[in-house]
Amino acid sequence: MFSFISQTWAVIVMNVRSLPRRLWMSLAMVLANAVVVAILLAFLAMDKGFEVTLKGAGSDDVALFLRGGSAAELNSGLGRDQVNLIATAPGIASNANGPIISAELYVIVDGIKRSTKTEANLPLRGLELTGIEMRNGFQLQEGRMFTPGTNELVVGQGVLREFEGFEVGNTLRIGKSEWRIVGSFSTGGNVFESELWADLNVIQSVYNRGSSVQTVRAKLSESGQLDAINAYVENEPQLNVDVQTEKAYFAGQSKNLSYMAWFGKIISAVMALGALSGALNTMYTSVADRAKEIATLRTLGFSTGSAFLGTLVEAMVLAMAGGLVGAVCAYLLFDGLNASTLGGSFTQVVFSFQMSGDLIAQGMKMALVIGFVSGVFPAWRAARMPVLLAFR
Amino acid sequence: MNDFYLIYKNLTRKKLRLTLTVFSIFIAFTIFGAVSALKGSLDSGIEMSADNRLVTVNKINFTVSIPYAYVNKIRAMEGVKDVTHANWFGGYYQEPAVQIVSMAVDPTTYFDVYNELVVPDEQMQRWQSNQTGMLVGARLAKVYGWKVGDRVPISSNIFSQKTGGQTWDFTVDGIFDAEDAKVDTGYMVFHYKYFRETNSYGGDNVGWLVLTTTSSDLNEQVAKSIDEAFANSSAETETSTEKAFNKAFLEQIGNIGLIIFGVVFMAFFTILVVVGNTMVLAIRERTNEIAVLKTLGFTSARIFKMVLIESLLLAFIGGLLGLGAAKLIVAAMSDQLARFLPNIAVGTDVIIQALLYMALLGLITGIAPAINALRLNIVTAFSRG
Numbered sequence: 048m049f050s051f052i053s054q055t056w057a058v059i060v061m062n063v064r065s066l067p068r069r070l071w072m073s074l075a076m077v078l079a080n081a082v083v084v085a086i087l088l089a090f091l092a093m094d095k096g097f098e099v100t101l102k103g104a105g106s107d108d109v110a111l112f113l114r115g116g117s118a119a120e121l122n123s124g125l126g127r128d129q130v131n132l133i134a135t136a137p138g139i140a141s142n143a144n145g146p147i148i149s150a151e152l153y154v155i156v157d158g159i160k161r162s163t164k165t166e167a168n169l170p171l172r173g174l175e176l177t178g179i180e181m182r183n184g185f186q187l188q189e190g191r192m193f194t195p196g197t198n199e200l201v202v203g204q205g206v207l208r209e210f211e212g213f214e215v216g217n218t219l220r221i222g223k224s225e226w227r228i229v230g231s232f233s234t235g236g237n238v239f240e241s242e243l244w245a246d247l248n249v250i251q252s253v254y255n256r257g258s259s260v261q262t263v264r265a266k267l268s269e270s271g272q273l274d275a276i277n278a279y280v281e282n283e284p285q286l287n288v289d290v291q292t293e294k295a296y297f298a299g300q301s302k303n304l305s306y307m308a309w310f311g312k313i314i315s316a317v318m319a320l321g322a323l324s325g326a327l328n329t330m331y332t333s334v335a336d337r338a339k340e341i342a343t344l345r346t347l348g349f350s351t352g353s354a355f356l357g358t359l360v361e362a363m364v365l366a367m368a369g370g371l372v373g374a375v376c377a378y379l380l381f382d383g384l385n386a387s388t389l390g391g392s393f394t395q396v397v398f399s400f401q402m403s404g405d406l407i408a409q410g411m412k413m414a415l416v417i418g419f420v421s422g423v424f425p426a427w428r429a430a431r432m433p434v435l436l437a438f439r
Numbered sequence: 440m441n442d443f444y445l446i447y448k449n450l451t452r453k454k455l456r457l458t459l460t461v462f463s464i465f466i467a468f469t470i471f472g473a474v475s476a477l478k479g480s481l482d483s484g485i486e487m488s489a490d491n492r493l494v495t496v497n498k499i500n501f502t503v504s505i506p507y508a509y510v511n512k513i514r515a516m517e518g519v520k521d522v523t524h525a526n527w528f529g530g531y532y533q534e535p536a537v538q539i540v541s542m543a544v545d546p547t548t549y550f551d552v553y554n555e556l557v558v559p560d561e562q563m564q565r566w567q568s569n570q571t572g573m574l575v576g577a578r579l580a581k582v583y584g585w586k587v588g589d590r591v592p593i594s595s596n597i598f599s600q601k602t603g604g605q606t607w608d609f610t611v612d613g614i615f616d617a618e619d620a621k622v623d624t625g626y627m628v629f630h631y632k633y634f635r636e637t638n639s640y641g642g643d644n645v646g647w648l649v650l651t652t653t654s655s656d657l658n659e660q661v662a663k664s665i666d667e668a669f670a671n672s673s674a675e676t677e678t679s680t681e682k683a684f685n686k687a688f689l690e691q692i693g694n695i696g697l698i699i700f701g702v703v704f705m706a707f708f709t710i711l712v713v714v715g716n717t718m719v720l721a722i723r724e725r726t727n728e729i730a731v732l733k734t735l736g737f738t739s740a741r742i743f744k745m746v747l748i749e750s751l752l753l754a755f756i757g758g759l760l761g762l763g764a765a766k767l768i769v770a771a772m773s774d775q776l777a778r779f780l781p782n783i784a785v786g787t788d789v790i791i792q793a794l795l796y797m798a799l800l801g802l803i804t805g806i807a808p809a810i811n812a813l814r815l816n817i818v819t820a821f822s823r824g
Contacts, residue, residue: 075716082709089702118535121502123594155500165687168500222499222675310699314470318706321466323715324459329453332720342487386698389691393502 080369090311173250366418464757472765562613576624
């Protein structure tokens with residue numbers, strides 16, 4: 048047993064040390080693997096970044112009411128009567144001012160993207176201070192909160208980062224009205240940072256919405272517990288709303304870019320086939336190149352197993368090297384890369400690519416599979432090579 | 440023994456390597472063809488926009504509506520040929536996830552402005568006189584198998600009926616199509632009047648206006664006079680060419696598109712580099728044989744040509760197979776993708792580009808070894824190996 052291990056080790060060392068002889072072929076294999084892994088990771092990191100940004104926004108302590116069938120905040124609409132009915136629902140926490148609910152209006156305004164200098168949809172959310180308190184992780188970064196009843200707004204960090212002209216202190220013209228930007232806020236990187244916030248009543252009057260709103264958020268008296276509210280909604284014929292936890296709502300929205308992950312997986316799988324055939328070429332060349340050495344070792348009494356493993360390990364080492372190079376490149380190029388795209392409510396979601404350990408592990412797994420498959424067949428050939436033939 | 444026989448023998452001397460190399464090239468070009476087709480499909484809205492068509496939206500944002508009265512005011516303006524308007528309906532079929540692009544439009548003018556869309560006269564007349572009818576684009580009709588005369592319920596995720604409920608019943612009065620397959624027909628249109636009279640929001644507002652100018656030279660002038668006419672009103676407008684509007688909309692989807700296609704094309708080129716490397720090495724191995732050929736009296740020019748033809752052949756065999764596979768895949772997928780994307784096909788421009796890259800691959804990988812072969816000194820070649 049010991050001799051098998053030491054034999055194999057000797058073959059591995061020899062193979063690896065003879066790599067410079069096949070420098071270009073070996074580099075090509077490393078490069079092909081690196082590209083496949085980098086591509087896979089780029090797509091996965093995009094999907095992950097988008098998902099985290101949306102999922103991070105949802106709280107289990109908050110119930111979100113939308114008009115029946117509307118599916119997204121933008122499409123929803125609720126009159127004052129609906130809001131009043133929701134306020135009397137059971138299962139909602141209350142304080143000295145009554146039930147803790149936040150009626151919110153969600154309208155779209157234009158912003159100029161820094162990257163393309165073109166107009167893109169930004170959400171302007173009208174809400175009251177109770178609504179702001181419901182956002183976990185809310186922090187004023189700069190300036191102050193808007194004063195209720197005035198044309199003041201605060202701007203999320205994501206908007207500030209990706210769009211022009213939203214610096215604190217600026218004046219913004221939306222339609223006929225002028226708005227002063229008095230502060231900027233963060234909510235820990237989630238989708239709320241892609242929004243502008245202003246006072247609900249002011250937005251209602253500027254947009255001629257009367258007393259109607261789009262959504263109602265309610266603080267639950269018991270986290271995640273919607274049973275009482277569901278029963279109430281079902282038995283109240285005048286109420287036409289869908290209710291879910293805010294967490295569930297954003298979890299649904301976070302699936303919007305999951306087609307990206309699929310696209311990435313398919314593309315990189317197809318590309319892996321291309322890389323695999325390149326790698327097979329490299330490994331067969333390696334075996335042919337070392338034919339005399341292999342034959343010599345076999346004559347000296349080395350086992351076929353050591354010839355097999357030596358070649359297999361060479362392939363795996365090259366593939367791993369490629370995978371690592373790809374992962375490092377993808378990390379340097381894509382991690383934290385800012386992007387924005389249209390989300391479910393037809394407005395821009397600002398997010399950053401996120402490369403995490405489990406994604407890198409997925410990439411390395413792919414590299415290892417390519418390495419194994421590209422090693423095993425040439426290794427088989429190396430092990431079965433007739434000694435006499437090699438010397439000829 | 441002619442040159443082609445020699446080239447053939449050289450190509451097939453190591454069948455396994457030949458197969459693997461061709462396969463790599465094949466994969467690279469399959470991806471190139473399929474992804475380019477996808478990109479073309481996404482960009483077709485820009486490519487297909489008419490030069491003299493303008494879009495007028497509310498200056499706040501295109502999702503904010505504008506007063507109906509603007510339609511006639513703009514129609515009276517100089518340089519304006521036809522004007523029509525549309526309202527976004529937010530339609531879905533049976534389940535909210537199955538979204539149907541649906542718009543309430545003016546039945547008398549919509550197809551004047553979008554004159555690339557064709558509808559049989561008799562169907563058009565039936566639709567115009569039937570307020571609860573809809574015209575369905577050919578792509579949409581195909582996805583759901585809708586035929587003229589079908590009754591189809593479409594629900595809205597935005598609007599409610601005055602009588603309650605969010606579902607409207609429509610009759611398919613006709614199917615519109617376009618001669619150019621790149622024009623998108625994945626949506627349906629119905630009467631604005633029906634929409635206005637039955638939805639509970641009320642209000643005489645339209646979503647956006649589309650108009651044609653009498654000449655594309657007047658575009659800027661017309662756009663400016665429209666926006667000036669409504670400046671300082673309660674609904675200011677922003678008018679742009681259809682092309683600019685569609686482009687801006689695509690850019691909303693954002694730089695992720697740029698990143699994706701950038702990454703994929705980078706990968707395509709890397710695969711070519713990797714394969715090219717193998718091809719170069721494969722020829723370099725044969726230094727000795729080339730020396731033998733020279734000794735036998737083959738001229739340098741003849742050998743140069745043979746090496747080059749060999750690498751070109753390899754590039755084109757793999758590349759053409761890949762392009763063919765891309766065409767097959769795209770054709771097979773286009774039915775499944777019809778729900779999400781405008782018509783998708785591997786266009787002539789993609790094919791030309793691909794052929795160009797095949798030629799480049801063949802030339803670049805062939806030229807260095809060919810020049811080496813050309814310059815090869817017989818004596819040094821033999822003494823080396």
